[in-house]
Amino acid sequence: MTSPEASPRSVSQMPVAEGKSVQQTVELLTRKLEMLGAEKQGTFCVDCETYHTAASTLGSQGQAGKLMYVMHNSEYPLSCFALFENGPCLIADTNFDVLMVKLKGFFQSAKASKIETRGTRYQYCDFLVKVGTVTMGPSARGISVEVEYGPCVVASDCWNLLLEFLQSFLGSHTPGAPAVFGNRHDAVYGPADTMAQYMELFNKIRKQQQVPVAGIR
């Protein structure tokens, strides 16, 4: 079976503007996009749960438990992604969640670990932009921006174009090339690469301090 193809995406975090709340920064971004001429096209949601290997399965060498992330993406509603930090990514169907319950002995869910990003999708020419608020529990922790360029399949071909487009509406907050882009030239991009980028983003946000709520929403 051939590996699934997807259009290259760049997932990055937009820092919250000074003196503004997360909500206001998201509104700023979406207004910029609408002025650019993008059309709203529904909503999206990406969520992630963390599991760590149960203590009972650790060998006598005392190897550290690995963290496994189980993620869902509304772009692929019938799929479930399971990935390790630097390891392989498994793409399964939604029954995998039920399977995880059965594997309670081997993988235990870390407490309060569910992190998700929700927001709106915008379509501009052949670009698809998704701006979402990253929330952990009840609190908003940051902003995620994902840009996808449809016609392309090989990541290295279109990074420059994506960069320019990001610069137009993110300005100085434009991210650098994602690690997955640089790894393999001429390799076909896949959904697993997108989920790896989201996983990195979520980990980064988890480590950040909570965003101070400044001003009235």
Add this chain to the structure above:
Amino acid sequence: MADVLSVGVNLEAFAQAISAIQALRSSVSRVFDCLKDGMRNKETLEGREKAFIAHFQDNLHSVNRDLNELERLSNLVGKPSENHPLHNSGLLSLDPVQDKTPLYSQLLQAYKWSNKLQYHAGLASGLLNQQSLKRSANQMGVSAKRRPKAQPTTLVLPPQYVDDVISRIDRMFPEMSIHLSRPNGTSAMLLVTLGKVLKVIVVMRSLFIDRTIVKGYNENVYTEDGKLDIWSKSNYQVFQKVTDHATTALLHYQLPQMPDVVVRSFMMSPCWMRTVNSPLLPQTCKGTTSYRNRCLVIAVVAPVSVAAVLSP
């Protein structure tokens, strides 16, 4: 009303004619009054008759005068204007139920529109004839009698020959692979895959290229039946633009006598080759402003290729 301006010159005569009619009517009614009243009472019968006849004659003269006046004025007024664009249908404008059935104004609109359409079509055909797109071997202007009776042989080529030409071109470039199939009769359908960038569906008629559609590498080129989908356009604007340029290229390259040269030039044209050697999706190019233009930088490449002169 359209007639107002053309009759405007004679509006005075018109008004005078109307008052002349009124004068005529009153003199005619005076005649009948006089008859009705009969003879006035006078001393002698003769006197009465004379008075009556004189009165009657006066009235008749005035009727005559008014009638002549009316005839003179009606000649001045003249006929209604001949400027009706719709001649008899213009009489529709006299229909008093204007609001419910505005036939006359709608007719005028339709007439003006069709005139404009004819004019524009004439202009367009003049412009289009300058760029002849006929790909047949016959020349224009040669009368039907002197045209060769034999059918052009390039339209009826054995499918094996077409297969050979295509497979030869297939072997020319490593990144380009051509897959030939004949799902609908004898016309060949090529699926050209260019690296991991795009797929082109080329519909041919013997060795002449009829149509092309360019789609992205990840788009589905087959219908639900599993047959090659030759009609649906690409979902991406970049490739829609490339399709337009490819179509321009296939119309540009014309050599009715040597179609295999045409096919080879089409496949080799910078339209495709640039996209593989340096990626279709470009490096940053400074100096342009909008993203539409940058996504469609092939628009810069392809017109250059189309303007190139075909060299056999």
